[in-house]
Amino acid sequence: MVVLENAKITQVLGKGNYLDYLANHFAQATNFYAVCHPSSPNYLSMTNGRSLQCGTDNHTVYSEQNIANELTKKGHSWMAYSESMPKACDLSNVGEYVVRHDPFLSYADIVNNATLCDRHIVNSSAFNSSVSSGRLDSFSFYTPNLYDDGHTPASVSDASKWLQGFLSPILNHTGRYSSSTERSLVNHTAFIVLFDESDTNDVTGYSAGGTTIAGGHVFLTVVSSYSKGLKYTANATDYNLESTVEWLFNTTGDGGHDGTAAFPSMSSLFDFSSNGY
Secondary structure: OOEEEOOOHOOOOOOOOHHHHHHOOEEOOOOOOOOOOOHHHHHHHEEEEEOOOOOOOOOOOOOOOOOHHHHHHOOOOEEEOOOOOOOOOOOOOHHHHHHHHOHHHEEEHHOHHHHHHHEEEEEEEHHHHHHHHOOOOOEEEOOOOOOOOOOOOOOHHHHHHHHHHHHHHHOOOOOOOOOOHHHHOOOOOOOOEOOOOOOOOOOOOOOOOOOOEEEOOEOEEEEOOOOOEEEEEOOOOOHHHHHHHHHHHOOOOOOOOOOOOOOOOOOHHOOOOOOOO
């Protein structure tokens, strides 16, 4: 899962960029909405199914169940990779690295366990070696730095160019990603790319299960050998995204809005009868 920053869907689609290419060739959730503003609560809601701090970007540590708990209970491995992170499990904002964009640093069961935190939340440089060695964890959350994610003063165009440089070699099996081991790994990996929220203060959204969604209409694509030319057209949000991860890994919900009838998985973004890029 790769999260980019602060753009409404009309700023992304139809621009002839790499993001546009991915949406046209792979799968897209066409009516996907962020939960609220600003950024931080959306990162939290997509990993714990709750709306914890709409209105603030402060880094807060919560004693909440989260997707990492669920994956671990089912025996699945997970990692969080952050670009420009000075050291593993770093809780200080430094340069282009900000703590609030890595949601796993907001869960007490992770940050209060130094060994666990240092093992699972690392600089993004470790991602490349993991892929090229064929040992990528079951679930990975990848946080670009403040420039590569398109955050102001960077733009959607900057984020799209970064994503192309990051993802294209992996998908095309070039350079360090050309081995047969890596090919097999990538052919069974889904890359979920989305924006955290719209860049406006609009209240566009919908109400489902008594929960109002008001973070703006944003972009989400699923890039995988099982996700070619597919669409999910129903209204969806971060809660549906976590439900989708839970569906993929057959985990139970963590007690938030995820896994409920109001926020089902976006399973139509996948067709497992197809295979191979």
